[in-house]
Amino acid sequence: MSPPPGRPPAPVTADPWAELAASTPARLALGRAGASLPTREVLKLGLAHAQARDAVHAAADFGALRSGLASLGHASVEVESAAPDRATYLRRPDFGRRLSARSRSLLGGADAAGADICVLVADGLSAAAVDRNALALLGALLPRLAPRSVAPIVLARQGRVALGDEVGTLTGARLTVMLIGERPGLSAADSLGAYLTFGPRVGLTDAARNCVSNIRPGGLVPDAAAGRIAWLVDRALALSLTGVALKDGSGDAALARSPDAPPLAG
Amino acid sequence: MAYSHAVGRTTWAFADLKDLMAKATPLRSGDMLAGIAAGSAEERLAARHCLADLPLKAFLARPLIPYEEDDVTRLIIDRHDEAAFAPIAHLTVGDFRDWLLSDLADAAALARIAPGITPEMAAAVSKIMRNQDLILAAKKCRVVTRFRNTIGLPGTMAVRLQPNHPTDDPDGIAAVIAEGLLYGCGDAVIGINPASDSPTGLSRLCHLIDDLIARHAIPTQACILTHATTTIGLIERGVPVDLVFQSIAGTEAANASFGVTLDLLGEANDAGRSLKRGTVGQNVMYFETGQGSALSAGAHHGVDQQTLEARAYAVARAYDPFLVNTVVGFIGPEYLYDGKQIIRAGLEDHFCGKLMGLPLGCDACYTNHAEADADDMDALMTLLGAAGVTYIMGVPGADDVMLNYQSTSFHDQLYLRDALGLKRAPEFEAWLQRMGITGPDGRLRQASGSHPLLSRAEAA
Numbered sequence: 079m080s081p082p083p084g085r086p087p088a089p090v091t092a093d094p095w096a097e098l099a100a101s102t103p104a105r106l107a108l109g110r111a112g113a114s115l116p117t118r119e120v121l122k123l124g125l126a127h128a129q130a131r132d133a134v135h136a137a138a139d140f141g142a143l144r145s146g147l148a149s150l151g152h153a154s155v156e157v158e159s160a161a162p163d164r165a166t167y168l169r170r171p172d173f174g175r176r177l178s179a180r181s182r183s184l185l186g187g188a189d190a191a192g193a194d195i196c197v198l199v200a201d202g203l204s205a206a207a208v209d210r211n212a213l214a215l216l217g218a219l220l221p222r223l224a225p226r227s228v229a230p231i232v233l234a235r236q237g238r239v240a241l242g243d244e245v246g247t248l249t250g251a252r253l254t255v256m257l258i259g260e261r262p263g264l265s266a267a268d269s270l271g272a273y274l275t276f277g278p279r280v281g282l283t284d285a286a287r288n289c290v291s292n293i294r295p296g297g298l299v300p301d302a303a304a305g306r307i308a309w310l311v312d313r314a315l316a317l318s319l320t321g322v323a324l325k326d327g328s329g330d331a332a333l334a335r336s337p338d339a340p341p342l343a344g
Numbered sequence: 345m346a347y348s349h350a351v352g353r354t355t356w357a358f359a360d361l362k363d364l365m366a367k368a369t370p371l372r373s374g375d376m377l378a379g380i381a382a383g384s385a386e387e388r389l390a391a392r393h394c395l396a397d398l399p400l401k402a403f404l405a406r407p408l409i410p411y412e413e414d415d416v417t418r419l420i421i422d423r424h425d426e427a428a429f430a431p432i433a434h435l436t437v438g439d440f441r442d443w444l445l446s447d448l449a450d451a452a453a454l455a456r457i458a459p460g461i462t463p464e465m466a467a468a469v470s471k472i473m474r475n476q477d478l479i480l481a482a483k484k485c486r487v488v489t490r491f492r493n494t495i496g497l498p499g500t501m502a503v504r505l506q507p508n509h510p511t512d513d514p515d516g517i518a519a520v521i522a523e524g525l526l527y528g529c530g531d532a533v534i535g536i537n538p539a540s541d542s543p544t545g546l547s548r549l550c551h552l553i554d555d556l557i558a559r560h561a562i563p564t565q566a567c568i569l570t571h572a573t574t575t576i577g578l579i580e581r582g583v584p585v586d587l588v589f590q591s592i593a594g595t596e597a598a599n600a601s602f603g604v605t606l607d608l609l610g611e612a613n614d615a616g617r618s619l620k621r622g623t624v625g626q627n628v629m630y631f632e633t634g635q636g637s638a639l640s641a642g643a644h645h646g647v648d649q650q651t652l653e654a655r656a657y658a659v660a661r662a663y664d665p666f667l668v669n670t671v672v673g674f675i676g677p678e679y680l681y682d683g684k685q686i687i688r689a690g691l692e693d694h695f696c697g698k699l700m701g702l703p704l705g706c707d708a709c710y711t712n713h714a715e716a717d718a719d720d721m722d723a724l725m726t727l728l729g730a731a732g733v734t735y736i737m738g739v740p741g742a743d744d745v746m747l748n749y750q751s752t753s754f755h756d757q758l759y760l761r762d763a764l765g766l767k768r769a770p771e772f773e774a775w776l777q778r779m780g781i782t783g784p785d786g787r788l789r790q791a792s793g794s795h796p797l798l799s800r801a802e803a804a
Contacts, residue, residue: 094793098523102509102516105741106523110788113758115741123718123741127750130712168713169373171640171678203713261676262712263748264741266510283601283641292539292746297510306540322571322603326542 246278429460490625594655
C-alpha cells in the first residue's frame, strides 16, 4: 500500500485525554509508539531514575534541622545507628534498627524522666525528605502535642523505623513518633513517613505501629499530616495502644461535615 | 539428621534439612543477611547434589519448622493429600525435576498432583532447576479462577490496574482507571493500595469503583488493598466489596507481624463469599507475598527466604484465592540485591505457586535503592510471559506515585501481548471490543477523546 499524499503517517499515537493528568501526579497520556513508550518518555523516565538513584546516597542536613528546631524552642540530640555507612545500611537493616554504642550511652546517660512522647527524625532512604519536609511537619505537629510532655527531638543517621523502639526504651517515653525518609520514587523523592508506636521496646513488629505516609508538599501536606498524626497520638495515649487495633478516623469528622461525602450504610 | 556430599577430597556436611535447603538455594542477599547462605559456590553445588538425591517423602517426615511451633507447618501437614501425592511418592527431588520436564507431566497430571505437593517439595525442586526449567514447568500448569471473569486460561495474561494516588484523591484515581481501561488493562482486578486506612475514605473508594463497574458493565472486580480486619468492617457496614485482600507470609510469627491468623483469613474469606458478588465464580481472596517478609519480621526460623515464600502459598491455597501476587522486588536490596536476584526470585515464585495450584501473578518491580533498572524488568516480564504468568501489574509509566517503586506499565502489557501473542480474560476481551477500545485482533484502536470512559461523570 502506498502512503497517502502529503504528510507521512506519525509513528506516535497521542492519548487524547491530557486533561485527566491534572488530577494526579501519575504519568498519564504519555502516548505510544505502537505498543511502546515514545522516545521522549523513555528518556524522561531514565532521567528520573538516575536522580532517585543519586538521592538515595545523599546525607541529611541535621545541622540545619537542629538550628530550625532551636528557633522553634525545641532541644534536639543527634544519634546514629549501628550501620557505619550507607553501603552497610542498605544491606544490613538489622544494623539500622539498633543504636551505635556511642549513641546508646549518650541516650542512656540522659535524664530518662519518661516524657509522654519521643519524636525522632531519621534519614531512612531519603535525605531529601528530611531536608525539605521535617521542619515544616515538626513546626505544625509539636504545638498540637501540648500539653503532653515531649522529649528532646532525636535526629538519627542511617536509621530504620524500629530504631525508635530502642530510643523509646532508653528515654522511657510512652509513645514514639518516628519521622523517616521513605524510599524515593520517580516522581517523589522527598516523602516522609510517620510511624507511631505505643509502649516502644526492642523487638516490636510493624503490626504494633500506625503509619501516615507520603508527607510532602505534593502529597499529604505537612500541616494536614500533623493533624492526622496528632489525632492518632491522642487516641493512642487514650487507648494505650497502636497498631492494627487503632483505625485512623482523623478524616471522619471532617468528612461528616462535607455535603458531598457519600453516605455510609449500616 | 545430618546430610553430606563429597566433592573430590572435600566432604560438605549440612546440619539438617533446613540447612541443606538454605545452602542449596541460589545466592541472594536475604539469606546472607540471615547468615544461612552457602559460604562458597562449591558448597552451594554440593548442597544441590545432596538435595537432588533426597526422597520427596523426607519433607513429610521432617518438617523444616516444627509442627508444634508453627500453625503454617500444621496446615501443610494436616492438609497434605496422600492420594494426590501417590504418583510421585517414590521420587527423589532430582527425579521430580526430570518428571516435571518430561511429557508425563501434562496439565492434567500436574493438576492431579498439586494438592500432594508441599511448599518444601516445590522449593526443593526449584533450587535444582535452571531458569528455563522454571519457565517450562510453570507453563504446563493450568490454574483457572473466576469471579466476574475467568483468569488463567491458556494463552491469556491478565493485568491488575493499579491506580494508586498519594492522597487517595478520587478524581486522580478515576483518571488512572480511565486510562488503564483505554489501554486494555484491568481484567485481573482494579486494585488500589490506599494511602490511608480511614474506613470513611476506603468506603468512598469502594463506591467509586463499584459505580464505575456497574455503569459500564465491566466484567472485572475491585479490591482495596487494606488489612483484612478493615475489609471485614467495611463488609459489615454494607460497603460493596468484591475481593478481600491480605498480605501473608510463610510462618505463624510472620503472619502475626502482619496482624493476621489463619482463623482471621477464614473469616475474611467467609465474609467476602457471603456477599455473592461474583457472577461466574466465587474465588474472593487476593493475597500478596514476597521473599524476605519473614526475615524482615524476625520470624524466619533459620529457613531460607525462597522456601518460606513457598510456605506462604500453602497458606494462600487453603482459601481458594482468585489472585496471588508475589511482589518480587519491592522489599529492597537487603533481600534481593540486584536484577539477577530479582529475576530468579520471580521465576521461582511463579513456578512454586503454579505447581501448588495457585493463580500466581507477579509484580515485577524494583526500588530505587536496588541495583536494578527497567532493562531488568523487561527481562523478567518477558520470561514470566513465556512461563504463562497469570497476571502482571499495570501502572501508568511503571511509576507508582503512592508506593514509590517501579512496576510494570500499561505499555509493558501491550508489549508482551505483541511479542508473545497473549490475550486477556475472554469476558474482558469481549467487553473491550464492545466498547471500541480494541479491534477483533485484540490490539488497541486509535482512541477517541469523546469515549464514554472519558466523560466528565468519570471524574465526578
